[in-house]
Amino acid sequence: MKSVLLVVFILTGVVGFGQTAEEILKGVIDKIDLVEDYQADVQIKAAIPFIKVPIAKATIYFKQKDKFKVESKGIAILPKQGMSDLTGFLSNEKKYSAVLGEAKTINEHKTRLISILPTDENSEIILAKVYISTSEDLIYRTVLTTKSSGTVSIDYEYNLNKKYGLPNKMTFTVDIKKFKMPKSVASDIRNNEKKKKYKENEKGTIVLTFSNYLVNKGISDEVFKKD
Amino acid sequence: MMLWKNTINELLKIATKIRSYIGIGALTLLILIVLFAMKADGKSYIGFVTASFEQTLSFNGKILNGNLIAFIIMQMLIVHVPLLISLVTGDLLSGEEASGTIRMLATKPISRSGIVLSKWIAATIYTLIMTVWLGFLSLFVAKWMFGTGDLIVLNSNGLLIIPEADLAWRFALALLIAFLALWTVATLSLAFSAFAKNSVGPIVSTMSVIILFTIIGTLDVSVFDAIKPYMFTTHMAAWRSVFEDPYPLSAIWESVIILVAHIGVLLGITLIRFNKKDITS
Numbered sequence: 048m049k050s051v052l053l054v055v056f057i058l059t060g061v062v063g064f065g066q067t068a069e070e071i072l073k074g075v076i077d078k079i080d081l082v083e084d085y086q087a088d089v090q091i092k093a094a095i096p097f098i099k100v101p102i103a104k105a106t107i108y109f110k111q112k113d114k115f116k117v118e119s120k121g122i123a124i125l126p127k128q129g130m131s132d133l134t135g136f137l138s139n140e141k142k143y144s145a146v147l148g149e150a151k152t153i154n155e156h157k158t159r160l161i162s163i164l165p166t167d168e169n170s171e172i173i174l175a176k177v178y179i180s181t182s183e184d185l186i187y188r189t190v191l192t193t194k195s196s197g198t199v200s201i202d203y204e205y206n207l208n209k210k211y212g213l214p215n216k217m218t219f220t221v222d223i224k225k226f227k228m229p230k231s232v233a234s235d236i237r238n239n240e241k242k243k244k245y246k247e248n249e250k251g252t253i254v255l256t257f258s259n260y261l262v263n264k265g266i267s268d269e270v271f272k273k274d
Numbered sequence: 275m276m277l278w279k280n281t282i283n284e285l286l287k288i289a290t291k292i293r294s295y296i297g298i299g300a301l302t303l304l305i306l307i308v309l310f311a312m313k314a315d316g317k318s319y320i321g322f323v324t325a326s327f328e329q330t331l332s333f334n335g336k337i338l339n340g341n342l343i344a345f346i347i348m349q350m351l352i353v354h355v356p357l358l359i360s361l362v363t364g365d366l367l368s369g370e371e372a373s374g375t376i377r378m379l380a381t382k383p384i385s386r387s388g389i390v391l392s393k394w395i396a397a398t399i400y401t402l403i404m405t406v407w408l409g410f411l412s413l414f415v416a417k418w419m420f421g422t423g424d425l426i427v428l429n430s431n432g433l434l435i436i437p438e439a440d441l442a443w444r445f446a447l448a449l450l451i452a453f454l455a456l457w458t459v460a461t462l463s464l465a466f467s468a469f470a471k472n473s474v475g476p477i478v479s480t481m482s483v484i485i486l487f488t489i490i491g492t493l494d495v496s497v498f499d500a501i502k503p504y505m506f507t508t509h510m511a512a513w514r515s516v517f518e519d520p521y522p523l524s525a526i527w528e529s530v531i532i533l534v535a536h537i538g539v540l541l542g543i544t545l546i547r548f549n550k551k552d553i554t555s
Contacts, residue, residue: 098435099433100434100435105334119334119335121335121423121438122336196329196330197330224330
């Protein structure tokens with residue numbers, strides 16, 4: 048009986064923890080590679096210090112390798128990092144080295160941390176911590192440390208398009224630097240009113256809810272041309 | 275009836291004076307220059323507004339649109355339009371005295387109060403025309419040139435984005451409040467006009483009062499805190515409050531009441547002064 052248990056334990060170890068960082072990443076990259084292009088409707092709900100913005104609706108377009116466009120009738124605020132650049136970055140395996148980290152449960156999904164360090168000294172991403180479910184080959188959390196945008200944390204939720212690794216919800220948490228108003232641009236008539244007090248750096252969240260995914264239906268390059 | 279006829283007469287007088295068109299011409303030229311500048315280099319202006327957030331966030335959609343241009347134009351011109359208004363309204367009573375027509379005017383079967391009221395109504399209509407022209411150029415022409423979209427407003431608390439569907443009533447109300455502010459200036463210059471014998475004095479005096487009150491209003495000195503809420507210049511930019519969320523309704527009402535009170539008091543002063551004025555010697 049003991050020997051049976053030992054074999055089961057060893058096998059579990061091989062399946063769950065035996066994979067290298069590269070192997071875990073490969074599972075994710077393979078899913079990314081399944082998607083040639085996609086189009087989706089997105090609802091953008093932003094809670095950002097210093098910015099009051101209504102819920103916006105937009106359509107996003109993506110085409111391999113790095114074509115990405117957001118089309119919205121109104122003004123839509125999106126994070127500068129983490130939309131399509133991460134998948135592009137992960138697909139280029141020669142440009143980074145990956146280190147396997149701890150196991151962590153995120154929203155009831157068992158994940159492994161992969162720390163990714165770019166080999167290119169000019170890379171915008173300094174460090175990417177990616178939490179990947181090894182059983183599903185899906186990213187459930189990413190913490191990106193970037194040169195110009197500070198730290199961006201992204202939580203993913205999946206629904207219908209799991210097989211493509213396309214989330215139905217992404218929650219971005221971004222660093223917002225203290226707002227400095229250009230005095231020549233704006234003036235308040237009642238400037239004696241109490242102003243909201245903010246810290247030097249605050250966190251803002253942007254929640255993207257995706258719907259109506261159209262995957263691999265073909266998107267013309269014309270769509271990505273700038274207006 | 276006589277008041278109405280005299281008002282028509284006053285409007286015709288305004289229409290025949292070249293200076294009346296200087297205001298409209300200057301306003302048109304200024305707006306066209308702003309529109310041209312925005313068409314040529316509007317994106318850098320937008321960059322200036324969103325610069326504080328550009329490192330972390332990307333702004334998608336049509337930010338540079340007709341609504342934003344209209345807002346920028348209103349913000350820029352609401353300071354300068356009073357000068358163009360007083361150019362005409364400051365001349366209404368003093369111009370008659372300078373040209374010697376005031377006595378002839380007094381021989382008409384209309385009271386002195388009627389003369390003042392007809393000139394004030396004419397000044398009001400001229401101010402209304404200027405405001406409507408400002409609104410037409412800034413809203414319709416700007417929208418025709420730049421298209422429409424959500425409005426991004428910058429204030430000291432940060433950025434506010436107002437959806438396009440929520441803008442028409444805001445612009446209408448803003449123009450109405452702007453008209454009230456300009457109407458106050460027109461009445462002020464008419465009041466000065468009742469005291470002067472040429473039109474330069476009332477125009478310069480009106481602008482001096484606006485500049486002086488504006489400076490007092492911007493000085494962060496507690497000694498002026500008691501009078502600031504009652505200065506009409508404090509409320510001249512009340513139209514901007516309409517573009518806040520939530521908009522401060524009670525503060526807007528307060529501004530409207532103070533501006534209307536100024537108009538009433540200044541018109542009263544004009545009536546008293548003109549009725550007591552010696553125009554026979």
